[in-house]
Amino acid sequence: MTRTWLHLPALAWAFLIAISTLRAASAPDVIVAADGSGKYTSLQDAISAAPMRTGRNDPRWVIFVKRGTYRERIYVQRERGNILVRGEDAATTIITYDQHANLPGPDGKPIATYRTPTVHIDGDGMIWENITLANSAGPVAQALAVRADGDRLVFRRCRFLGWQDTILVNRGRHYFEDCYIEGHVDFIFGGATAYFSRCHLHCLKDGYITAASTPDGTQHGYVFADCRITGAEGVKAYLGRPWRNFARTIFLRTEMSSVIPPAGWDNWGKSDAERTTFYAEFGSTGPGANPAARVPWTKPLSAADVAALTPQRVLGGADRWDPAKP
Template identity: 40%
Template structure:
């Protein structure tokens, strides 16, 4: 049982206790259970995910360059096509500076692929699909299919590269304009010094363990969303909207799911009025620690997705955040200002079991 599940359990005990002594004993038991959860989440090997068996030494390096004289291929897709469909060793694709107008998808069997750009301001991959755009079979491709860059294979790494969805910002009230820059539907993916640029639904943190280090992520509504177990460290989170927006929409649907987003030593900036998160999932879980928040953050901080029942089951917390938008006094009553002990499971690589699969990245 996770923290918010135990919180709900405590409340039930309060209203059903027959006498004060029984009530106090029950609260003590529930509190001990909560502390047990904290301790378990602090262990290195707490996750239900499979054990990591990463490969770090490359067996092959492929060069992509706009000029065929200086590279093996002139497009990222051609480089990917040259890799065995069932890949069993680390392949590094080195991409030179330039803007690559491509829509890329890495199949589930093509593990251990690394993309290295010349810098997130120099190496850019972009496309402009939206959820309502028709796919090859004439049906709308949906949010899932709108991604410029989609990863379905484990152990993916990207460094020093920008991913963009160039679809224009949608008018207010228009549906079907979700436009994903990157979708990550695989376990153990890492992004170092990368940029993710879009408007609505920029980064689809779909499922699996993910790590983002020193990245820039820009959008307007739910621009980091999904049901991943992900750590964002030292990232710049930039809202670009003239109205209300939301930074996260985490989709945890059960207290048994070990998923959630943790933002550590990040910086939230931009324009408009921004919620830290919306409860897309009934048990949505998001934590911000040591993060600077500009004045764009709405005082309430969080939105229940129009469902008051979710206020009893979500886990939304802050720990030692700073800036004009970090003031917790105006927050909704169902968000938490965490203690050191409560925050501890969320603020290190152990949150995503990263001590193994992130080695040498």
């Protein structure tokens, strides 16, 4: 006798329902393909066509981006933030542009850093997966790959390529998981609260990895957990320097190559910042881990402090946001 769905045991029912739900959740609303095989050839066009969904419980609009190089600048307005952009493969699905701070604007003056991003996100609740976000301007000036102004932003298995000022986490709360981030000077900077889990940070030349501008009174700035730091041969790069005097940056259980100098941190020539910053490490490993030689104004962390530095605790806020359930 042929078994039908009506005769399936309870566990089999649960499995089939779960599979059906997963397929429905992952099915894209639109496909972007550079070769014309999708509905759009431009990611910006696909984002601009997304419905106005701003509520936390609104269904998330899913955009699938096929392999290819998309040379375009992306802007996600606040009313369209509730979007998932999923690339086919992070290494070969690339969004790139080359705008930099020294380019002249309409008034003939340099446009400056904030107007350079390849991807600018104003909307809340956006997710990016399996994609490269790059600024290809190179060593000419500040040139953002991403400017993040929205809240509750998630990046998983993404690559961020740039030189100076690769990622501006400007405001809001952001979660990065299993990402690759490269740059030279201050290539992660800004005033947001951001959590980096199992990320690979690669230093292209002598410089600084972070330049936090955490507002005074903010509990958390940047937390890097279980990450890895590498660099080009002979490069030396500090873990951070304070763009603003209340910068907060913490590294937990991070593997550090010899790219990190013994002092670890730099005060940006501001001795007063040594009293107000919160720079700390816990469980660093590798040739660049040298707690005895670190600058004396770094802060200690206890095991209890570290236990509280989970993504949910750091990013939760008043609404108890959990980046694992965005």
